[in-house]
Amino acid sequence: MWKIYYRAYTQALVWLSLALTTWGLTSCKDTFEEPDSVPPTLSVAPELTTDQLSIAFDVISYKGTFKVEDANRDALTSPKIVIHDNHVKVELNQEFTTLKITDASQLPIYLQVHCTHPDLIPVSHSIYQDYGVISYHAIKYGVGKNKIIEKTIRGDAAQVSINEKGLLMIKSLKPGRMSFFLTDSRGVVNFVAVSIHKGWDLTSNHLEVEGSPGEHLCFSILFGARQWTLTEEDKESPFNLVINDEKLDHLIYPHPWLQLEVPKTDKDKVVYQLENKDGNRATITIHIKAS
Known part of the structure; x- marks a missing residue:
């Protein structure tokens, strides 16, 4: 009889021990479970305005390692970013910049920078x-x-x-x-x-074009020697001119160049004639569009 009671008592102790062990493990698991991941934290506010060409900040807390990159993937150029330990320096190159800071948790934090320096406008x-x-x-x-x-x-x-x-x-x-x-x-x-602006190549002795009254038309003369002139004096004006060989500080004429101003007239066309030093002749007919 005592053996039966002792065996039952022993079995109950085993079950109680297992129950206490299971409860203890469960409680430890609940107590020491890792907290939810959080993004890195910075030493500056998430929105920053500066009149300087560079900014600096610290990444105060982060998991594992962190990286800093330009969040605008469509930007033509990116700012220069230098990281030393947890200190970050950024050489700005745009009026508005958004930086993306990510650590091992893969949860990013963004820093928006507005630079008012005139060099970046x-x-x-x-x-x-x-x-x-x-x-x-x-x-x-x-x-x-x-x-x-x-x-x-x-x-x-x-x-x-x-x-x-x-x-x-x-x-x-x-x-x-x-x-x-x-x-x-x-x-x-x-x-x-x-x-x-509107223009044509004059490659032979005749060319017909269309223009509106008051419009300036340009022509590159690609045949014959240089030294072209307009043959009719009454058609010469400050806006009707030939430049044969002129190189200025800011302009080069690789070929003899002609500019004609379409006159304000009742005629439906006007004809200009040119001649160069070798006797080559050229005719340009401008058909005048109704104004």
């Missing part, structure tokens, strides 16, 4: 150019050498490059428009739009 340039000429423009800005961001070129009205003096060269190719972005060594971006 975007500038747009509009250049209007005659057909048949090459122009040079001193629109250098910012730090170091400027360069053209080739992938931003839109349109084929002109060929653009920057020469050894840092001047922007624009060679007109055809009437129309084109645009592109410039950048300096800091990464500051400026926009340039180019418009090429």
Whole structure:
């Protein structure tokens, strides 16, 4: 009898011990469970305004390691970011910048920066150019050498490059428009739009075109020798002129160049005649569109 009671008592103790062990493990698990992941914390507010070209801040708390990157993936250039331990320095290159800070938790925090320094305020340039000429423009800005961001070129009205003096060269190719972005060594971006006025190549002794009263039409003379002149004196004016061989600081005429102003007249067309030193003649007929 005592053996039966003892065996039952022993079995009850085993069950109680197992129950207490299970409860203890469950309680420990609940007590020591890791907290939910949180993003890094910074030493600055999430929105920052500065008049300086750079900012600095500390990443106060983070899990594992952290990285800082430009959140704008569509930006043409990115700011320079230097990290030393938990200290971050950023060389700004835009008026508005958003930084993304991520650690091992993969939970990002964003820092929005508004820079009011005048060097970072975007500038747009509009250049209007005659057909048949090459122009040079001193629109250098910012730090170091400027360069053209080739992938931003839109349109084929002109060929653009920057020469050894840092001047922007624009060679007109055809009437129309084109645009592109410039950048300096800091990464500051400026926009340039180019418009090429109406014009034609004169490749033989006769050409017919159309124009509106008061409009200026340009022609590159691509045949015969130089030294072309308008043969009728009454049709010469400050806006009717021939440039044969002239190189200015900001303009080059690679070929003899003619500009004609469409007159205000009741006629439906007007004819201009040219002659060069070798006796070559050319006729340009302008059909006048009704105003």
